[in-house]
Amino acid sequence: MKGLARQLAALARGDAAADRVVPPAGFTVRLTLFAAAAMAFLAVFALALSLAAGRLADRWGEELARGATLRIQAAPEEMDRQVAAALRVLETTPGVSGARALDDAEQRALLEPWLGPDIPVDRLPIPRLVTFSETGDGYDAAGLRLRLSAEVPGAVLDDHARWRAPLVAAAGGLRLFGWMALLLIFGAMAAMVTLAANAALAANAQVIAVLRLIGATDAYIAGAFVRRFTARALAGAAAGTGAGVLAVALLPGTGDAAGVLTGLGFAGWHWLVPLLVPPLAAATALLATRAAARRVLRDLA
Amino acid sequence: MIAFDNVAYSYGGGELLTGITLALAPGSFHFLTGPSGAGKTTFLKLCYAALRPTGGEVRLFDRSVFALDRDGVAAARRRIGVVHQDCQFLDHLSVADNVALPLTVAGLDGQAARRDLAELLAWVGLTHRAEARPPELSGGERQRAALARAVIVSPDAILADEPTGNVDWEMSQRLLTLLLELNRMGKAVMIATHDLALIRSAKSQVQARVLRISNRRVQLAGADL
Known part of the structure; x- marks a missing residue:
């Protein structure tokens, strides 16, 4: 050299x-x-x-490390209650932080590439999304799914890691x-x-x-x-x-x-x-x- | 300076030279004669380590050629000026640059060296051809340029193979005068030549030894020279 x-x-x-x-x-x-x-x-x-x-x-x-999503499908009158229940479950789950429900504007932005602008999100039967991040060693996905099936029957945990x-x-x-x-x-x-x-x-x-x-x-x-x-x-x-x-x-x-x-x-x-x-x-x-x-x-x- | 100790050289199964013991001392002047194919060029090549002996030992500046690596051979050659029979040059450089090449290689490319170059070119009558390319030179001009290149770094020994083969009598005398001057400065000179007139002319001016290659051996020539 x-x-x-x-x-x-x-x-x-x-x-x-x-x-x-x-x-x-x-x-x-x-x-x-x-x-x-x-x-x-x-x-x-x-x-x-x-x-x-x-x-x-x-x-x-980075996105993989950033977190996961809960997709909540429920009747319109049940939706707010299930979202609140889901947030409660996430707040008490070890290894989870920053759980929050996406607002209408964010959901509209996600759907816009497929359905175009001016989507009446509030009138369509679309699921609500709750995002959250992992902390430390992460969370127990299987345990979380069990809790959600008991307390928020309409919630589906979308673990990004599977496809990312x-x-x-x-x-x-x-x-x-x-x-x-x-x-x-x-x-x-x-x-x-x-x-x-x-x-x-x-x-x-x-x-x-x-x-x-x-x-x-x-x-x-x-x-x-x-x-x-x-x-x-x-x-x-x-x-x-x-x-x-x-x-x-x-x-x-x-x-x-x-x-x-x-x-x-x-x-x-x-x-x-x-x-x-x-x-x-x-x-x-x-x-x-x-x-x-x-x-x-x-x-x- | 250059010493042969019972040197032999064989090539292709045949022995070209054998039993050669001699020394080129500083200030010595030698001619080497012999019929064509006798081994004059081979002898000269042994002197500057272009060939290595197959028997005995050649010593250059007190070191055996067998102990010299390629850098060692290069260092020895910077102290030996060689004029080849076929006068090889770098055809893309001018005559002046070719003559100055040993200075460039030795890292002596200064102003004083350039002055020496001009003097030397004048001495060998090539000032007007300084910017010419070697292929444009006549045979005699090439030999003069080769001689100028061989002596420009003032080497300790000068070996010339038929240096006057292609020049007229007047120019051969000028070249001889140059070699005699260098010899008087303490340089050892060896000239391989068929030119008996040149040898006689030199012997009238310097104490020169004339060697003859005969029957693969180098012997002192007789009184006929």
Whole structure:
């Protein structure tokens, strides 16, 4: 790690005279630039997927932890009494806090996506909802159901965990998938840069022979190639990252209601995360070229 | 400086050189002659560790080549100027940059070094070709540029393989004068050549030993030279 940091510092300082020993042209220039740009573009999307999946998992997880709902179905004249009974039961249940009945406006907001605005909630035979939160180690759902069946016969306990837990697990899996894709992208970039570096080193066998004849060390020769390829990878990755961020920004979103696909993108400080892609691509190219140069120089010795 | 102790070199099952014991001391001047294919270039390559002996031992600056890693070989080569027969250059750099390459590699790319470069290019008659690319040079110009590159860092020893093969008599005399000057500064010089006139000219100006490779061995040449 120290060696890598030292090389990155040397790269930043540059060595114009030493860098000129590597011929400037060749197909490896275009290959490295294109590979770095394409991989950086894909890396931005993988990052967006990971971060979006992470946000979704966190949101679902928070909602899961936030609580559960009681659905109370009763005749209109019984409704208030059952709601009051349900609240009493919840207030005396260990592990439950913040129990409250949703008012008409809140119920209307919940139904609006399906039934449209201006629903006469007070005149429709719709159930009343009571929400509550878990505290500490949580509550005994089976015990609560027993008490409710005895004291509030019209109440049904809706435990969100049953249907949210698999979704949270899926979102977590998707996040992991995104990070794995990112690793594979950088691995593929390392492989392509290695191929390009091998080709460049093989094509420049005469350059290497001349440099050795005049006493250049392997570190000097490798350094010239490493700096050249790292700079190319950095430039390509910067272009690819810019294009990727622009493409993500132009994706249609759906705001707070965004899911994994419709909400693919960055939020808040996550927009800064893609800035890590070019230096990571440069570090990948540096390591790949250094390993390739050492191998080729050893073989040519 | 460069010492051979009963050195042999074999390649492809055949022995090219055998039983060579000699030393290139500081200030010495040697010519190496022999028919084509006798092993002159192989001998020179053994001198700068481009090849390792298959028998005996070569010592560079008091260290066995067998004890040198690749960095050690590179360090030794920075003290030995080599002029190859085929004069390899970096074709994408100018002649001046190629000649200055040893300075760049040694980290001596300062103003004084640039002044030395200009003087050296003038000495080998390449000032007007300083910005040309090596493929644009004639054979003689390439050899002069190669010699300039070999001596620019003032190495302890200079090994030249047919350095006057493609130049006219006047230029060969100028190159010889340059090598003699370096020799007077204490540099060891070894020139592999077929050019008997060059050897005779040098012997009139310096106490040079003439070695001949014959029957895979290196021997002192007779009075015919």
